[in-house]
Amino acid sequence: MSVAIKNMDKAILKHLRDWFRKSAADLPWRLSDLDAPRDPYAVWISETMLQQTQVSTVRDYFVRWMKRFPDIETLAAADENEVFRYWQGLGYYSRARNILKTAKIINQQKMDGSRRLRLQDDNKATMPTTRKELEALPGIGAYTAGAILSLAYHQQEAILDGNLVRIFSRLYALDFLPTESKDALKTYWDYAREIADSPKAYIHNEALMELGRTVCKIKNPDCASCPFQKVCRAALENRTAEFPPSKKHIQKDWHGTVLVIESSDHKILAIHGGQKFFKNQFTLPHFESQRNATAGIPAQAETYFNTDLVTSVQCIGKFKHNITVHKMECDVLHIQLRSKAPVRNHSAKTAHEIQWIKREEAQEFFANSFCLKALALL
Ligand code: SF4
Incomplete structure (x- = not known):
């Protein structure tokens, strides 16, 4: 060579x-x-x-x-x-x-x-x-x-x-x-x-x-x-x-669900840590899921709230996004809670931090287009 x-x-x-x-x-x-x-x-x-x-x-x-x-x-x-x-x-x-x-x-x-x-x-x-x-x-x-x-x-x-x-x-x-x-x-x-x-x-x-x-x-x-x-x-x-010779392009399909969890006082749940992507910044909760997953509250969402507080769960749309080699397609699930957002909540057990962000400040708060695409469907 x-x-x-x-x-x-x-x-x-x-x-x-x-x-x-x-x-x-x-x-x-x-x-x-x-x-x-x-x-x-x-x-x-x-x-x-x-x-x-x-x-x-x-x-x-x-x-x-x-x-x-x-x-x-x-x-x-x-x-x-x-x-x-x-x-x-x-x-x-x-x-x-x-x-x-x-x-x-x-x-x-x-x-x-x-x-x-x-x-x-x-x-x-x-x-x-x-x-x-x-x-x-x-x-x-x-x-x-x-x-x-x-x-x-x-x-x-x-x-x-x-x-x-x-x-x-x-x-x-x-x-x-x-x-x-x-x-x-x-x-x-x-x-x-x-x-x-x-x-x-x-x-x-x-x-x-x-x-x-x-x-x-x-x-x-x-x-x-x-x-x-x-x-x-x-x-x-x-x-x-x-020249140069072409290389095989490897891209992985990734299907997931993004959760927009909203409290009764119109605050959106943001999470830091413990996620597949954006591990070191605040993001919306997300996880890998099947296409056309059955309706209802996904088990992964139960980490963040008591399911008795849910008043509605609605798929509000989907979006496409690419991160490194991942060609993503995500369903966005809006989960409405009947309770007010707590002021602040650290979860030592799951090694992540949660913050509740006012709905009108969410666009400014989330610093990645992945979250902004999900929020745009609200
Ligand atoms: S370096 Fe590129 S642009 Fe320059 S002569 Fe060679 S192929 Fe053409």
Whole structure:
């Protein structure tokens, strides 16, 4: 599987840089001076938002986020539900949860003086400066660490994501994916490191990200505009559609029931913990169930209230939703109780926490579109 690395021609890399200087899109996380080191915190946030999300979607989210959480200290002091609200719509909430955890860790290290921490001129904490330290933080993998080190600290560090995999697969006619084996992964990283082995790594990396997004696209790459057109094997052999090879897409169907439990004083039950999804944030109770399950109060609902208090149970509709590999279809069951909501209720037995939220505040309270889709059926 191992592929010999040929030295990337310096002239080709210059083409890449020239192309990028002419074509770089105006993005809120990009400075007008492409050679200026970027804010490591902003690189971290933008690159994490951009994982599995389009640039066009991320733009506004990034601007709003930086306005509310302009630095690590502000973010570390924020409430998790508020952070989720600023993330709502970007999906993959574990990214937001990890960002908050990491901000707290870095901020704590600054307070403790427990790590030789790089501080900005204004004495604010910023990101670590080594790959090892960065990759030890929650949610920061090899790609994000490489992006922070190269774009912010101008270190000769490589990045590898889906865009770069597509470019390398076509450039070198690689008929395998990095996910296939350790050797395969190493081959792709070797190509990435070769391009980053330069004082201009920051611009090579960013140019490759842009090239993958705008020119070497999944369908119909625009090879005529590409700085690699004279050396790209897939383009020269007219085989761009063959690379990268396709992978089998595994998606799991998941059918479930979401409970909207309402008290007589119009409060909705929210639960934290003990659920299949959204384990670390408040959500509506939900569980896996059969399609067309028989009517009545599901046994799982009995955990939350005494069934003698129920005045009505009604299926108010269904919605579709995707979470990671789960292709979900959920029935929404509205359960009306005859009693008032208790002020607060912790359940030590079941390791979850319950809160009752005013119906009119529920849209604002729940920080995930899964719950909002269920509530929209009310
Ligand atoms: S020449 Fe075409 S296929 Fe090759 S890297 Fe450029 S855009 Fe992609």
